[in-house]
Amino acid sequence: MVSLESFGLVGDAGAVSTTTAPLAEVAASNSTLRAFLHGLPGVDRVGADARAAMLSTRSIKTTAKKQAIDLAIRMVDLTTLEGADTPGKVKAMCAKAVHPDPTDSSVPSVAAVCVYPDLVATAVQALGGSGVKVASVATAFPSGRSSLDVKVADTALAVAAGASEIDMVIDRGAFLAGDYLTVFEQIAAVKAACGSAHLKVILETGELSTYDNVRRASWLAMIAGADFIKTSTGKVSPAATLPVTLVMLEAVRDFLRTAGRKVGVKPAGGIRTTKDAIKYLVLVNETAGPDWLDPDWFRLGASSLLNDLLMQRQKMATGRYAGPDYFTLD
């Protein structure tokens, strides 16, 4: 079996401990990658949509709902990715991330905050030892249209500033042109630049257009060393959808079986209500399985979702809805 190191494309190959040996040879060339990715079973759009729609009819009530809300809060990557972001805005969001509801200490912290690289240091400082992680988008987010050097430098900057998770974007142009090796090399290079930071690979499924492409991009990212695969930047519509997430969950499930390595999934963008979030949890539970129902393996990229989760949580506890003014806007 050929090992990845022999390709000389992963920089400090020793650092890429997560690259998957059983599938290493598929990345030997663009044609081997292509043969592998196009050899994956197809995805029937009608069937996948129907399955996602059926799972979204699951009725999650009472104790199960309570449990789901807390789990969803713990899975949130609280996100601000605006050109107008400032240190002040990020600090406020970090405070919210640690104590989402200042009046109720039983509310868990979110999983992470997600910011642009230049604000990582601010977030790290604001979060201190709270346990909430700092994720940073990188690699010429959101379009990914820059050179590999810039992308690696972007990543290195974020990691140096203390980010423990990197959300990179793939080169959709290269992917759609069939240049899978370029996409692979970029992911592997960014992974190397991440060091010990976790790498989430954003597929931007809204630009991939077919579920077959979503499945192929998922496998490509996982073979290249992704720790997480993520649907969207949030800057393209459609962002996360249930069927796309279903296809990605099938991919991580099958990848664990094939390659022996577990990869996480993060739908991001467009998840605004508790009802939406619970549909995603059901999807995880009945697709990849309960092993993925943990912030280590599933995240929800969102911002306004958190307040709806808090509102529903309070409703469960008190039987009443408080007005929106009772939930902080950060």
Place this chain on the structure above:
Amino acid sequence: MFEYAPAPESRDIVDIKPSYGLFINGEWVEPLGEGRDKTVNPASEEVLAEVAVAGEADVDRAVQAARKAFTVWSAMPGSERAKYIFRIARIIQERARELAVLESLDNGKPIRESRDVDLPLVAAHFFYYAGWADKLSYAGFGPSPQPLGVAGQVIPWNFPLLMLAWKVAPALACGNTVVLKPAETTPLTALAFAEICRQADLPPGVVNIVTGAGSTGAAVVAHPDVDKVAFTGSTEVGRLIARSVAGSRKKVTLELGGKAANIVFEDAALDQAVEGIVNGIFFNQGHVCCAGSRLLVQESVAEELLDALKRRLSTLRLGDPLDKNTDIGAINSAAQLAKIRELSDAGEAEGAERWSPACPIPDKGFWFPPTVFTGVAQSHRIAREEIFGPVLSVLTFRTPAEAVEKANNTPYGLSAGVWTEKGSLMLWMASRLRAGVVWSNTFNKFDPTSPFGGYKESGYGREGGRHGLEAYLAV
């Protein structure tokens, strides 16, 4: 980890009377005989109601009422008949939740299915055929096709209200009147439908509903003043009916059993094929005449597919039919459960390997876990006979020609499914499969616009679509 708390649909919405009479000439009447039957909730064995058993004299009253109403109904302009049928369709939609709960209580099917499949289809059938009522001249059966007269209809227990809709909607649209006998284990939604007919001000006698078991059905079929017989049920009973009407003027449609092949090729979208297999055989506990009870899988992907299928089956949720998260409900009756057990035991005895996911079975009621038999040969009983339960027989094949040969090697021919991403292979298969319906990368999909019916011992005649009109017109 993430246990779904019980989420039962409330049964308070249904109002079940302790006892029901017969619906004849727009009125509830007591049967002339003493016969009474009980209908039970198969999930709890609780008695839901007492139901009249119609004897020959009762059936005669119903047929006479239908005959009388035929004069009025058949002379009515199609556009007027349409108004009544549209009204029925709308009332069904308005009362959908109630009817869904009632169906699940009486039949044992999960509320998710009665709510999301049965009831929307029931309403859709009435809407669809209401639309035909004033357009029969354009249906391709001549400039002025005429109704047949009184239709005697006998329906099964697996989709009680949906089968009623398949039978009653086209009959009424074409100008016939109806004497309908629902199955003895599931009469309640048909009796609720009788109320809907009254609510819609349907002229008395246009729809008559007589309850009872086999002898009542036989009386309906054999009545000399019945012009048309429509039956859905087992091939065994279908044969009896065909015999009883042979040599008479009666027009007959029979929709009988099946042993459908669900054929998965190596290039299929496997995850969706797995869903299709589950939907094919575990939908409605496998109580489906067109169920994909024989899985034919190409050997090159058999192992991978079966692993995926077993993993998927482990997530199925068996239990209270009224729980909105239930996937597999109760077996409709003790008799059906006994039949499923008998055939499954035969499968094991003949050497097939039996597998079921770990699946707690409730203490009360009639239940059978989802079951898969692998290593099944064409000669095994479980590959030949209709089990009508949640039991899948898995066979393998090597080439498309072998798949066709095995799929067609059955006395039945109601439906088939093919899973391949290759369009040319799909068409090649579809043109060779001897089955009334061939589903392409899907299974158990129904639509009022699509004709449905069988080849060979699965029956004759078509229901649904434009073709479905023919069975109720003198053409």
